[in-house]
Amino acid sequence: MPMSPLEHDHRYGELDQVLRAYVGQPADDTEDKPSAALTAYLRHTWHTRPWALAVAESQVREYARNPPGRLRLRLGEFYPVPDVGLAEDGIQDWLFLLADHIRRSVEEGEVPPPAVPETHWEWHARFPEMGQFLGGWFSQDMPDEFDTHEAAIADYVAGTQPSLVARLAGELGELFALDLDEAVYAQAVAELGMEVDPPVPYTPGGWLAQVSSRLSMPAPVYGPQPEGDD
Known part of the structure; x- marks a missing residue:
């Protein structure tokens, strides 16, 4: 069985x-x-x-x-x-x-030193939430589902647990720490499932920086707020 x-x-x-x-x-x-x-x-x-x-x-x-x-x-x-x-x-x-x-x-303690991922498996193992984000919201169907890249990002943030959004922000920070050139940023987003181009005029690296900045913005708070102490 x-x-x-x-x-x-x-x-x-x-x-x-x-x-x-x-x-x-x-x-x-x-x-x-x-x-x-x-x-x-x-x-x-x-x-x-x-x-x-x-x-x-x-x-x-x-x-x-x-x-x-x-x-x-x-x-x-x-x-x-x-x-x-x-x-x-x-x-x-x-x-x-x-x-x-x-x-x-x-x-024998033969430990490969930290490096830029070299295989498709390693990109996804190291940046799993980026794979979910790029592959799920920026596939080739993205233009049929969202009017803009920003709308897709907003949908991800609204429908994803805050802890996972924070994980994506952390993975982006780890990616930037690798100090890649634009060719490798383009490889990274392709390996992680992005099938559409970044919005004009951004390069892949520049757009990821915009995504990181967007994720760092505090979430809007709706409804009446408690009054401060007088």
Whole structure:
């Protein structure tokens, strides 16, 4: 019978995170060097959830040791490894290689230094609320739903929990701290789901600065206000 969500996460949750990092990326790990995808996973996880690396190493290695047969995969009793561009008979050795790289990173303290995200997965892992904001309110359907970019921003602010709006403001501050050039700001908004151009005359970076300024404005207060002390 298919796995329950709890069983899936217990057995394969961090394995799933590792393999998601390979979406759109080549699985070109070697014994001497991890791929860009695995490096992105290691960098983000070291700086956000370092304890999860030991879980990842254990789950990847255990899966490689006990690969499921086709029947159990079809029944939903095992996690199906997504297509990473490798031949089926090479998957097991590749998984052992990933586990070895993760173990070496932990045991030898090989921590990738902070850097600008290098993969689609890393952009979304590092800036999740920006992905929600740009992908949800500035997709290609945005001009059909809103008259202006400002109207879309106002709709996001009005319909989103204040704590998430604050998280977006914090992520924008973290993005600006990277001191990117405009070409990388353009890459960032595209990776995070924006499918329309910024309003004229703004560049992507200039428009994000406007969004940040808009989010820092105090929310309007309606209705009668308490009188101050005389």
